[in-house]
Amino acid sequence: MNQKAVDEYLEVTRLDPKSAVPHYRLGQLYREMNKLDLATTELTRYQELARLHQEELKRNRSTIQQFIIPQTAKPDN
Incomplete structure (x- = not known):
């Protein structure tokens, strides 16, 4: 069962x-299978990607705020 799940996540x-x-799930599966080196690799990759996604979200949020705040601050004519 686990190998099929591993193949699908790969x-x-x-x-x-x-x-x-998927990297997180792979890490968990590898840990359950006692393949600790592979688990560490996948969980490390998960952490890297999660950090990058958080940074991207912050940039997007900042860009949106820069657009919205000037739009809402305009007085009605």
């Missing part, structure tokens, strides 16, 4: 390598 990471969650 395919997901191949198709969408920037998605953090």
Whole structure:
């Protein structure tokens, strides 16, 4: 059962390598299978991607705020 799940998550990471969650799930599966080196690799990759996603969210939020605040501050004519 676990090997099939591993194969499926590996395919997901191949198709969408920037998605953090599949790396987390792979890490958990590898840990359950006592493949600790592989688990560490996948969980480290998950942490890297999660950090990058947080940084991207902050940038996007900042960009949105820069657009919205001037729009809402305009007085009605």
